[in-house]
Amino acid sequence: MSKKRILEGPIGHGWIEEVHSASGTVFVARWNCFVKDRTAPDGRRRVRGGSYVIGPKAHHGPGLRSKRSAMGEWLRVCDSVMGKSAKLHSSQMAKKTFEWFTVEQFEKSRSSRWRETTKDTFEYYKSTKLFPRFKDVAVEDISDSDMQEFLKSLVAEGYSKSVVEHCLIYLRAIFAHAVEEDVLPKNPARRLTLPDGVKEPVRRYLSFADFDRLKEELPSRRDQIMAGLLFLGGLRRGELFGLKWKDFDGGSISIVRQMNRFQSVAVPKTKSSVGMIPLPSELSIGLLWWKSCCTDSSPDAFIFASKKGTAIHYKNWLDRTLLPAAERAELDRIGYHMFRRGFATEAHQAGITDKNIQAQLRHSSPDITRTVYMQVIPDEQKKAVNRMERLTEKKTERKATATTSRKGRVA
Numbered sequence: 001m002s003k004k005r006i007l008e009g010p011i012g013h014g015w016i017e018e019v020h021s022a023s024g025t026v027f028v029a030r031w032n033c034f035v036k037d038r039t040a041p042d043g044r045r046r047v048r049g050g051s052y053v054i055g056p057k058a059h060h061g062p063g064l065r066s067k068r069s070a071m072g073e074w075l076r077v078c079d080s081v082m083g084k085s086a087k088l089h090s091s092q093m094a095k096k097t098f099e100w101f102t103v104e105q106f107e108k109s110r111s112s113r114w115r116e117t118t119k120d121t122f123e124y125y126k127s128t129k130l131f132p133r134f135k136d137v138a139v140e141d142i143s144d145s146d147m148q149e150f151l152k153s154l155v156a157e158g159y160s161k162s163v164v165e166h167c168l169i170y171l172r173a174i175f176a177h178a179v180e181e182d183v184l185p186k187n188p189a190r191r192l193t194l195p196d197g198v199k200e201p202v203r204r205y206l207s208f209a210d211f212d213r214l215k216e217e218l219p220s221r222r223d224q225i226m227a228g229l230l231f232l233g234g235l236r237r238g239e240l241f242g243l244k245w246k247d248f249d250g251g252s253i254s255i256v257r258q259m260n261r262f263q264s265v266a267v268p269k270t271k272s273s274v275g276m277i278p279l280p281s282e283l284s285i286g287l288l289w290w291k292s293c294c295t296d297s298s299p300d301a302f303i304f305a306s307k308k309g310t311a312i313h314y315k316n317w318l319d320r321t322l323l324p325a326a327e328r329a330e331l332d333r334i335g336y337h338m339f340r341r342g343f344a345t346e347a348h349q350a351g352i353t354d355k356n357i358q359a360q361l362r363h364s365s366p367d368i369t370r371t372v373y374m375q376v377i378p379d380e381q382k383k384a385v386n387r388m389e390r391l392t393e394k395k396t397e398r399k400a401t402a403t404t405s406r407k408g409r410v411a
Contacts, residue, residue: 007044008034010082014049016067016074018057025057027070031082052081090182094140098174099131101139106177117260122170129154129167139178144188147171152195161198168192204333206231206342213329222294223321225286226304229253230339233277234361237314237336239268246299248287252278255362259311272364344369 014031033049054070056063064070077091093101111119133150134142154164168189175189206214211231218224229235229243238258242265247254254276260266268274279287291297295305302311314336326334340361347357358366 006034008036010049011046013075013078014082016054016070018067027054027057027064027067027074028052029054029070029074029078029081031078049082052077093178093181093183095138098134098137098139098142101178101183102126102130102174105181105183106174109177110173115260115266116262116264117266120262121166125163125166125170129163130170139183142175142188144191147189147192148195151192155195155198158199161194161201164194164198168194203341204335204338205345206334206338208342208346210329210331211339211342214325214331214334217325217328219321219325221286222290222304223325225283225290226317227322227339228283228286229279230336231343232280232283234340234343235277236269236273236340238266239273241302241304241311241314241317243303244299245291245297245301245303248291248303250288251284252276259314261314263311263313270362270364273362275359275362277360277362 011032011034014029017028017030019026019028029052031049031051032046034044035047036043037045052074054064054073057070058065064073080092093105096104107122114122134146137146151164151168154167171192172187172189175184175187178184179187211227215224215227218227226240229240230237233253235255236258238260239255241259242257243253244257247256255268255274258266258268258273287303290303294303296309301309304312306312318334318336322334344357344361347360348354354366354369358369361369363369
């Protein structure tokens with residue numbers, strides 16, 4: 001079978017040359033191309049196509065020792081370099097900018113598995129934190145020290161621990177993908193650590209007293225029921241506004257969906273978030289009352305719906321109801337997570353086991369409940385220290401009494 005006649009494009013694989021300069025010798029690949037030319041006898045003519053630097057010549061140790069080894073390296077990438085293949089070779093990707101690799105390789109490979117909120121969060125950190133620092137830097141030129149200094153600069157600028165952690169996690173993920181695609185031999189972000197001096201988050205919570213004051217200032221019984229579900233039910237904001245009447249059986253509620261920040265119905269945050277939550281009798285009675293007087297109590301209707309029948313937007317309820325009530329109750333601050341932290345803290349203080357608190361909050365591990373949600377109550381901490389002091393004093397007194405009685409027996 002005769003070869004297909006090429007009218008335009010690169011010819012063969014080209015050839016290798018050694019190019020000498022003051023800084024040393026490098027191997028360069030060159031090739032010719034055909035271009036269409038109606039005036040030429042064959043309808044085409046030969047022109048110089050281009051060149052590609054393969055790498056420096058190595059006189060000792062590993063590397064390109066000869067034209068033969070340089071040709072072997074060139075054959076791995078020549079089709080993509082010369083345009084015979086649309087896909088770039090991994091060695092070419094390493095020379096591309098951080099922006100190109102993140103958008104064209106990392107995002108396109110991963111984003112189909114991301115939730116809508118994850119895409120939005122990544123877009124924020126990518127455009128406001130990562131790209132301003134690494135946008136035009138080649139992937140292969142970004143070192144672990146460069147990234148560690150970047151994290152330190154975020155700390156110096158006063159960013160929170162959450163912001164620094166997000167940047168660290170995204171850098172590790174992007175460069176892990178580069179390793180998976182054979183773009184880099186090792187992940188330069190694998191040893192990144194949170195810098196010293198990172199600003200720890202202030203995790204505020206609602207105490208029982210704060211919750212009672214807030215509840216008194218809420219404008220309607222419906223709003224009080226919503227606050228009760230957030231505090232005693234341990235619901236996240238999206239779970240609260242995603243509730244439908246078919247999720248309520250008279251004494252408990254099922255968590256099977258949430259409303260995300262884009263006001264779209266989504267699956268709950270994690271697998272462990274899905275479950276049945278028992279309700280205290282007062283909340284159950286309140287929900288039954290609300291079912292009897294709300295506009296639509298059909299199974300598929302939202303329990304807390306707007307006038308249009310759609311789910312209430314979390315920010316609308318926060319701005320129009322929760323914040324004004326908190327101000328009237330003279331609370332410094334209010335936020336949705338403060339309810340869950342308050343439940344965890346007060347329940348633990350009341351002697352409820354960590355496992356039961358975890359079950360109500362639906363965390364994957366009790367460690368999350370203990371380390372993130374349970375907060376230290378200063379007055380109770382002081383009482384605990386005083387209790388330890390009294391125990392120590394009693395132990396010292398018993399020891400002194402025992403020593404005195406032994407001396408008496410010897411005498």
